[in-house]
Amino acid sequence: xxEIRTDLSRCPLFDRLAPALLEQLAGACRAIxxxxxxxxxxxxxxxxxxxxxxxxLVRVYKIAADGRERTLxxxxxxxxxxxxAMFAGGGYPAFASALEDARLVLVPREPFCRLLxxxxxxxxxxxxxxxxxxxxxxxxxxxxxxxxxxxKLASYLLRELRRRPAGAGPARIxxxxxxxxxxxxxxxxxxxxxxxxxxxxxxxxIVVAGRSIQVPDPAALDAILLxxxxxxxxx
Numbered sequence: 001x002x003e004i005r006t007d008l009s010r011c012p013l014f015d016r017l018a019p020a021l022l023e024q025l026a027g028a029c030r031a032i033x034x035x036x037x038x039x040x041x042x043x044x045x046x047x048x049x050x051x052x053x054x055x056x057l058v059r060v061y062k063i064a065a066d067g068r069e070r071t072l073x074x075x076x077x078x079x080x081x082x083x084x085a086m087f088a089g090g091g092y093p094a095f096a097s098a099l100e101d102a103r104l105v106l107v108p109r110e111p112f113c114r115l116l117x118x119x120x121x122x123x124x125x126x127x128x129x130x131x132x133x134x135x136x137x138x139x140x141x142x143x144x145x146x147x148x149x150x151x152k153l154a155s156y157l158l159r160e161l162r163r164r165p166a167g168a169g170p171a172r173i174x175x176x177x178x179x180x181x182x183x184x185x186x187x188x189x190x191x192x193x194x195x196x197x198x199x200x201x202x203x204x205x206i207v208v209a210g211r212s213i214q215v216p217d218p219a220a221l222d223a224i225l226l227x228x229x230x231x232x233x234x235x
Contacts, residue, residue, distance in 0.1 A: 001023075001026050003031065004029050004030075004031055004105050005022055005023060005026040007052055007054040007078070007105050008025065008026055008052060008105060008107075009022060010054075010078035011052045011078045011079065011080055012078070012079065012125065012128075012129065013052075013080055013083075013122070013125050013126060013129055014122075016121055016125065017119070017121070017122060021115065021119060021122075025107070025115055028107075028108055028111035029105050029106060029108065029111075030105070030106045031103065031104070031106075032051070032103070032104045032105070032106055033102070033103050033104075034056075034101070034102045034104070035098065035101055036098055036099065036100050036101055037097060037098065038097060039096070039097045040096040040097055040098065040102075040104065041082060041092045041095065041096045042092065042095055043062065043063070043091070043092055043094050043095050044090075044091040044092065045092050046091050047082070047085040047086055047090070047091060047092055047109060048106065048108065048109065049082075049106050049107045049108040049109045050080055050081065050082040050083045050086060050106075050107050050109075050112070051080060051081055051082055051096075051104045051105065051106055051107070052078065052079075052080045052104060052105040052107060053075050053079060053080070053081070053102065053104055054077055054103045054104060054105060055077060055101075055102060055103040056077070056098055056099070056100045056101055056102030056103060057074055057075070057076060057098070057099040057100050057102065057176055057177060058075040058081060058096055058097070058098060058099065058102055058104070059071055059073075059074055059075075059096065059097055059099050059177070059181060060072045060073045060074070060075060060082075060094050060095070060096045061094060061095050061096070061097075061184070062094050062095065063095065069184060070187070071181055071182075071184040071185040072094060072137075073133075073136065073185070074099065074176075074177055074181070074185065075096075076176070080107075080129065081096060082096065083126065083129055083130060083133075084130060084133065086109050086112070086113065099176075099178075099181065147225070149188055149195065149196040150196045150199050150200060150224060151224050151225050152186045152187070152188060152196070153186065153193065153197060153200060154200065154205075154221040154222075154225055155225055156182065156185075156186055157173060157206070157213065157215060157221060158218060158222065158225075160173045161173060161215060161218060170214060171214065171215040171216070171218050172212060172213065172214045172215070173212070173213045173214075173215070174211055174212055175211040175212075179193055179197075180193075204216070205217070205220050
C-alpha cells in the first residue's frame with residue numbers, strides 16, 4: 001500500500017490531501033499493471049473508477065463505425081484519466097490502452113465520491129482536473145477545425161515544448177509515442193503527418209533525428225500558427 005500511497009501523492013488531484021486521508025484512500029485503491037498494447041478500459045464498460053498513471057504512457061481513444069481509431073489524449077505520469085465517467089453515469093466513454101508497459105492505480109468510485117463529499121478541497125481539485133480536460137478537448141477541436149497540417153504539427157510541437165521544465169536547455173523534444181499515434185491525435189493520416197514534418201524540416205524550422213526533434217526557433221513555429229489563422233480569417 002506504501003507504493004500506492006506514494007503514487008497518489010504525486011497526482012495533482014491528491015497532492016494537497018492530508019496524509020491520513022491519503023492513507024485511507026490508498027487502502028481502497030488497487031495497483032494494476034498492463035503490458036504494451038494491452039487494453040485498460042473499453043468504451044461502454046461499467047465505470048469501476050478512474051486511474052492514476054504511475055509509470056508508462058496510456059492512450060485514450062475512440063473507435064469509429066468504420067473501425068478507424070482516433071486518439072483523444074495520451075496520459076503521462078502522474079496524471080489521471082476517466083474521472084468524468086464517475087459522474088456521467090453509464091459506462092466509460094472511450095477506450096484506453098497502454099502505449100508502453102504501464103503501472104496504474106485504480107481509484108474506486110465509491111470511496112472517492114465519499115472523499116469528495118467530506119473534503120471540499122478534493123472536490124475543487126477534481127473540478128480543476130475536469131476543467132483542464134475540457135480545455136484540452138477544445139484546443140484539440142480548434143486545431144483540427146482551423147489549422148492546416150503544418151500548423152497542426154507546429155501547434156503540437158509548441159505544446160510539447162511547454163511541457164518541459166524551466167531551464168531544460170535547447171528546445172528539443174523526445175517523442176514519447178509513435179508518430180502514427182501523434183497523427184491520430186492531430187486528426188490526420190500518418191502520411192500527411194510525414195509530409196508536414198518534412199515541410200517543416202526543409203524550411204529549417206525543425207531538425208529531426210529519429211524520435212528527437214529540435215526546434216531552433218520556437219517563435220518561427222508560432223509565426224506559422226499566426227499566419228494560418230490570419231489566412232483563414234481573410235479567406
